[in-house]
Amino acid sequence: MTTRIRTGCMSDLPPPRDPGLQFLKWLVIALTATLLAGFVVLVFLFATRFPNPQAPLPAAITLPDGATARAVTRGTDWIAVVTDADEILIYAPDGETIRQRIAIE
Template sequence: MVGGVLVVIALLVIRLSDDTSAPRLPADITLPDGATARAVTFGTGWLAVVTTDDQILILDSETGALRQSIQID
C-alpha cells in the first residue's frame, strides 16, 4: 500500500511538472489605444482578450498580432 501511494505521488509530480502543456505567450502584447484587459483565455495558436469596453480581441499567440476584433453588443 505504501508503494502504491509513492507511485501515485511520483506520477503526480512528474505529470504536474511537465511544462509543455503551459500556454505560450508572446514577449509583448500591445492592445489598441484605450483598451484595458478584463480577462484572457488561451487556445491553440491564439489568445483572446476581453476588454473593459466590451470587445473580444483575438491575438496570435506567437507574434501577438491582432487576428480579429469582435464587438459585444
C-alpha cells in the first residue's frame, strides 16, 4: 500500500491569520479615516469661520514730516503706524486723518 503525500509549494497554503495583525490592520484603517475626517473638518472651518475680508488698505498713508514707519497694523475702523520716533499714530481708514498720537515711553 502506497501513501501519497502532497508536495505542493507554500503558496498553495492559506496565509496564517494572526489576531494581532488583524487588529493592527483595522486600527490603521480607523486612524486613517479619523485623519481624513479631521482634515475635512479643518478645511470646512477655515472656509466658513474666517471673517469676510475688510475694505482694502488705502493706497498711501500720509506720515508727518521726518517720520519713518516701523510697523503697521489694522483694526476694524482704524490703522496704526509705529514710527521710528517711538510714537504710535492712529489713523482713520482713509489713511489721511490722524485720530490719535500715543508716545511710547
